[in-house]
Amino acid sequence: MGSRVLEEVAEAYGDGTRWFQLYPASNPRISQSLVRRAEASGYRALVITVDTPVMGWRPRDLRHGYYPFSHGHGLANYLCDPAFRAELGFDPADDPGRSLEYFLRVLAHDTLDWSELTAIRCMTSLPVLVKGILHPQDAQAALQHGFDGLIVSNHGGRHLDGFIPALYALPGIVRAVDDRIPVLFDSGVRTGDDVLKAMALGARAVLVGRPYVYGLAVAGVEGVSAVFRQLVAELDISMIHARCRTLNDVHMTPSPVRLLPDGGNPSF
Ligand SMILES: Cc1cc2nc3c(=O)[nH]c(=O)nc-3n(C[C@H](O)[C@H](O)[C@H](O)COP(=O)(O)O)c2cc1C
Numbered sequence: 470m471g472s473r474v475l476e477e478v479a480e481a482y483g484d485g486t487r488w489f490q491l492y493p494a495s496n497p498r499i500s501q502s503l504v505r506r507a508e509a510s511g512y513r514a515l516v517i518t519v520d521t522p523v524m525g526w527r528p529r530d531l532r533h534g535y536y537p538f539s540h541g542h543g544l545a546n547y548l549c550d551p552a553f554r555a556e557l558g559f560d561p562a563d564d565p566g567r568s569l570e571y572f573l574r575v576l577a578h579d580t581l582d583w584s585e586l587t588a589i590r591c592m593t594s595l596p597v598l599v600k601g602i603l604h605p606q607d608a609q610a611a612l613q614h615g616f617d618g619l620i621v622s623n624h625g626g627r628h629l630d631g632f633i634p635a636l637y638a639l640p641g642i643v644r645a646v647d648d649r650i651p652v653l654f655d656s657g658v659r660t661g662d663d664v665l666k667a668m669a670l671g672a673r674a675v676l677v678g679r680p681y682v683y684g685l686a687v688a689g690v691e692g693v694s695a696v697f698r699q700l701v702a703e704l705d706i707s708m709i710h711a712r713c714r715t716l717n718d719v720h721m722t723p724s725p726v727r728l729l730p731d732g733g734n735p736s737f
Contacts, residue, residue, distance in 0.1 A: 474545040474546045474549070475489065475503070475506055475507060475510060475512075475546050476506065476510045479510035479511055479512065480510075486513050487511070487512050487513060488512060488513060488514040488515070488516050488598075489503075489504075489507035489512035489514070489515055489516065490516040490517075490518060490600070491503055491504065491507075491515060491516065491517050491518070491589070492518055492521060492576055492578070493517060493518075493519070493578055493581055493585065493586070493589060494575045494576070494578065495574060495575055495576075495577060495578040495580075496552075496556055496575055497585070497588065497589075498552045498555075498556065499547070499550065499552045499553050499556065499575055500589055500592070501552065501589075501592050502550050502551060502552030502553070503546065503550060503552075504589065504592045504593050505592075506550070507595075508593055508594075508595060512595065513595065513596075514595055514596045514597070514598060514617075514618075515589075515593055515595045515596070515597045515598070516597075516598045516599075516600050516620065517586060517589060517590075517597060517598070517599055517600065518600045518601050518624075519581060519586065519599055519600065519601045519602070520600070520601025520603075520622065520623070520624050520628060521601070521624065521628065522577065522578055522579035522581065523577045523579060525624070525627050525628035525629065527627065538569060538572070538573065539569060541565065541569075544568075544569070544572050547572050547575065548561045548568060548572075553571075553572075553575070556571070556575075557571050583610055583614050586599065586614065586616075587614045587615070590614070590615060590616060596617035596618065597616055597617055597618075598616065598617060598618035598619060598620055598653070599611045599616050599618075599619055599620070600619075600620035600622055601620070601622050601623075601624060602619045602620065602621055602622070602638075602642060603621065603622075603623060603632075603633055603635065603638040603642075604638070604641075604642075605641045605642050605644070605645035606645075608642040608645045608646050608652075609645050609646075611650075612645075612646060612649055612650060616650065617650055617651075618650050618651045618652070618653060619642065619646065619650065619651070619652050619653065620652075620653045620654070620655060620676065621635050621638055621639050621642050621652060621653070621654045621655075621672070622635050622654070622655045622656050622676075623635040623638075623656045624656065625655070625656045625657070625678045625679060626656060626657070634656070634657070635654065635655065635656035635657065636654070636656075636657065636666065636667065636670065639652070639654055639667065639670045639671060639672060640670050640671060643670065643671030643672075644671075651673040651674070652671060652672055652673060653672060653673055653674050653675065653676060654667040654670075654672035654674075654675050654676070655675060655676035655677065655678060656678070658675045658676070658677050658678075658680075659680060660700070660703050661700055661701070661702070661703025661704035661705070661706065661707045662703065662707050663675075664700065664703075664704045664707075665704060665707045665708065665711060665713075665719060668716060668719045668720065669711075669719050669720070671720070677696075677697075677700070680696050680700070681693045681696050681697070683696070684696035
């Protein structure tokens, strides 16, 4: 309770480039406060995640009673935030239950639209990326509203079971954006081949979610480092097989959509 998490992370990073990921709060004053703190702590880009109006229905988490928020984990950025505390009207330590309730109300935001996203974009001079895009029309809207980049992602499949695989959505979005802003990709990247495929389908870079957490669980910092060393080593080998000397050559791979069983044309 009360630790200054995003500032501490910034400090631990030292000179490393860091991006701040924001879930747009249902109360814009809280989003604004988090963005200000991220800027003040030297974060170099803002990522707004738009695919989480509420948490997904996760039967395994339910089965295991896995609710980290209810144990106070994952709230620290908010509990120490001046705007959050002002809206709450009391010290979170005095009533953790009601603080959690308010936090969940702030996080649940099912009326988010482009005007609100644009308002957040205008809160900062940092480049702003939108994470969680899966439809070409949303990609075009992000372009029109002046965003600086996109992350094609289905949140690692954690929200809607049976939804479109993010990789299937990638080619249509790359076409819609037509190189005007960078398109990044995540969800399911596990091997160097996965990186190669995403980049061949037009992603400028990929992000990795769970694998580094698995590395962390198995062997701490060394485990995280091993996950990324292996990923890069695999990518090197895959690039050699694909006759790609540099990552620019990967984008030039002829007809990358052939990598997808349906020719890269998702049904929408
Ligand atoms: C435990 C866990 C927590 C996550 N928390 C966030 C989050 O706070 N914000 C966000 O944008 N994405 C979050 N994600 C989604 C990841 O950023 C990423 O989109 C997803 O994990 C990518 O898929 P992958 O795990 O298959 O690589 C989370 C994922 C996991 C597994």
